[in-house]
Amino acid sequence: MVLIATAVVTLYVGKRWYDYVSKAKSPYEEIGIALNSRAPGPLNRWGCAQLQERFAKSIPPYGCAAGDGRQWK
Secondary structure (H helix, E strand, O other), rough: OOHHHHHHHHHHHHHHHHHHHHHHOOOOOHHHHHHHHHHHHHHHHHHHHHHHOOOOOOOOOOEEEEOOOOOOO
């Protein structure tokens, strides 16, 4: 039962993260920022690249900022 609950939570969180980085209307959705900033390195980099592709002229959200906070990683 615990294994099933863990799998369900993992799938739900993964889908929320994927929806944020691939379909968000704004790079500043709080839940998406929280999930992406806590994602492991390769997932975070891929997520930030997806967001930058769509929102290149915006200030990067927390977890995707480098340097002075106005540059994308």
